[in-house]
Amino acid sequence: ADTKVYRASTFAPVNIAVIKYWGKRDAKLNLPTNSSLSVTLSQDDLRTHTTASCSPAYQSDSLLLNGASQDISGARTQACLRELRSLRKTLEDSDSSLSPLSTYPLEIVSQNNFPTAAGLASSAAGFAALVRAIANLYQLKSTPTELSRIARQGSGSACRSLFGGYVAWEMGKEEDGSDSVAYEVAPASHWPEMRAIILVASAEKKDVSSTSGMQATVKTSTLFNERITNTVPKRMEEMKKAIAERDFASFAALTTKDSNSFHATCLDTDPPIFYMNDTSRAAIAMVEAINANAGKTIAAYTFDAGPNAVVYYLAEHETSVLAPFKAILQAKDGWEGARGQSVTSSPLPA
Numbered sequence: 001a002d003t004k005v006y007r008a009s010t011f012a013p014v015n016i017a018v019i020k021y022w023g024k025r026d027a028k029l030n031l032p033t034n035s036s037l038s039v040t041l042s043q044d045d046l047r048t049h050t051t052a053s054c055s056p057a058y059q060s061d062s063l064l065l066n067g068a069s070q071d072i073s074g075a076r077t078q079a080c081l082r083e084l085r086s087l088r089k090t091l092e093d094s095d096s097s098l099s100p101l102s103t104y105p106l107e108i109v110s111q112n113n114f115p116t117a118a119g120l121a122s123s124a125a126g127f128a129a130l131v132r133a134i135a136n137l138y139q140l141k142s143t144p145t146e147l148s149r150i151a152r153q154g155s156g157s158a159c160r161s162l163f164g165g166y167v168a169w170e171m172g173k174e175e176d177g178s179d180s181v182a183y184e185v186a187p188a189s190h191w192p193e194m195r196a197i198i199l200v201a202s203a204e205k206k207d208v209s210s211t212s213g214m215q216a217t218v219k220t221s222t223l224f225n226e227r228i229t230n231t232v233p234k235r236m237e238e239m240k241k242a243i244a245e246r247d248f249a250s251f252a253a254l255t256t257k258d259s260n261s262f263h264a265t266c267l268d269t270d271p272p273i274f275y276m277n278d279t280s281r282a283a284i285a286m287v288e289a290i291n292a293n294a295g296k297t298i299a300a301y302t303f304d305a306g307p308n309a310v311v312y313y314l315a316e317h318e319t320s321v322l323a324p325f326k327a328i329l330q331a332k333d334g335w336e337g338a339r340g341q342s343v344t345s346s347p348l349p350a
């Protein structure tokens with residue numbers, strides 16, 4: 001019997017949105033209620049490494065994350081596997097010299113180089129890596145945008161981790177999600193001075209998952225409708241312009257306002273959702289103080305569905321921005337992980 005093992009590996013980086021995705025119009029396909037825009041961090045810093053293999057000798061599909069076996073029966077993971085297998089099947093049908101990899105069980109082995117439970121957008125890098133590793137294994141000809149349509153079904157934000165630099169996820173109009181895909185707005189090289197620091201306020205798992213939080217906000221928040229119809233569409237255009245012009249003050253104003261708008265709709269959810277805590281608010285006050293002290297905007301904060309702050313700044317202001325944070329971070333103990341309490345990063349080079 002054929003016991004050959006076919007294998008491919010890839011890395012995918014974390015991305016942090018500056019215009020947030022919050023709300024699904026279709027929960028099954030992960031179709032969003034608004035477009036979003038993110039910065040992909042360097043994969044030297046935060047990334048998932050995934051090896052996908054398949055073999056007729058394997059018993060069933062499996063996924064190992066950081067050495068622990070994961071449940072892959074969930075609809076999201078299954079949707080990704082189904083789509084990738086069907087693309088491979090199309091290739092096999094058109095070329096009889098290809099081995100029937102689409103029929104073999106898959107073994108996926110993933111490793112994050114950062115604490116998975118720390119709320120550091122691990123699902124984005126995770127699904128992007130999973131989709132690309134299998135696409136490589138299957139030798140699919142798909143473009144990153146085509147793969148983003150598949151990764152989106154694993155975790156919405158994952159569609160943006162298939163690109164480096166500045167990435168937009170267009171919400172799309174189609175019911176089947178065929179136009180709800182990510183594309184590159186600008187490569188990292190367009191604005192090489194951009195930096196990010198992640199301040200780990202808590203390494204605990206978030207208590208309201210992004211999926212259930214979004215559903216509750218869509219259902220109960222009245223602020224939310226204003227956000228998706230007026231606020232975000234306008235900001236998407238302004239953010240693309242700020243990036244095109246390398247206008248940090250505008251980039252920063254839009255980033256912090258959009259984070260606060262997203263967290264405001266969380267507070268406006270019934271029952272209210274609090275992702276930020278006292279440490280998060282202290283980080284906001286610190287960024288305000290840094291900017292006031294500089295006499296101009298040199299730092300911008302943003303928070304995802306958790307208390308950790310991501311602060312964007314330009315390399316020339318590294319000392320002014322990082323020094324005040326180092327002082328608070330060192331005052332605390334009990335932090336875990338090789339990188340301690342914070343992680344600095346630059347956008348992924350294209």
Ligand code: PMV
Binds near residue numbers: 019020021156158
């Ligand atoms: O991709 P999900 O389902 O984990 O949702 C991510 C939601 C936010 O991180 C809060 C915003 C975003 O655009 O990444």
